[in-house]
Amino acid sequence: DGGITQSPKYLFRKEGQNVTLSCEQNLNHDAMYWYRQDPGQGLRLIYYSQIVNDFQKGDIAEGYSVSREKKESFPLTVTSAQKNPTAFYLCASSPRGGAEAFFGQGTRLTVV
């Protein structure tokens, strides 16, 4: 089945460690996105990519990094520079930038 897969569903890390969240899609979509969601809040854009080997910072990119080496994959690294990394992270893809986005199930990251 076509879709967008995030893994793992739950992730625990010690403070000061970098951690990479996986996002894979087999929808042949050009655009991919990473959002952060805090409890009771809306979606805030971290990074987005409209095409392979290109990506742009969103509203809250500080402390995060991404790569887009393959069309299907858009991993997000939460670095130790991110001051408050505990959150729910959502990956999405769309046929093109600004079109309907389809979401993965999310990764809940807890830093202890």
Next chain:
Amino acid sequence: GQQLNQSPQSMFIQEGEDVSMNCTSSSIFNTWLWYKQDPGEGPVLLIALYKAGELTSNGRLTAQFGITRKDSFLNISASIPSDVGIYFCAGDSNYQLIWGAGTKLIIKP
């Protein structure tokens, strides 16, 4: 930057009631999207609107794209317990989506 104002922030409703929520913006959008998010899950696309004035239904859900392209509403008829969740609106701008803060729907016991 661009913002979408979504209201109400939350709603308490009785099962069987009709529900209405809306989004407004000072900017024009070419596309309006409505999503629903269940707890601990990613948002799911409910309805996509492409033309000013367009009215689209998806089962008990109806959404309209405002004639000025600066607003949209979502109606849910005869609400049921599984309608509980957070509803988001989104509009396309410069190849990315701008999101509302969400409307949380809660069914009164």
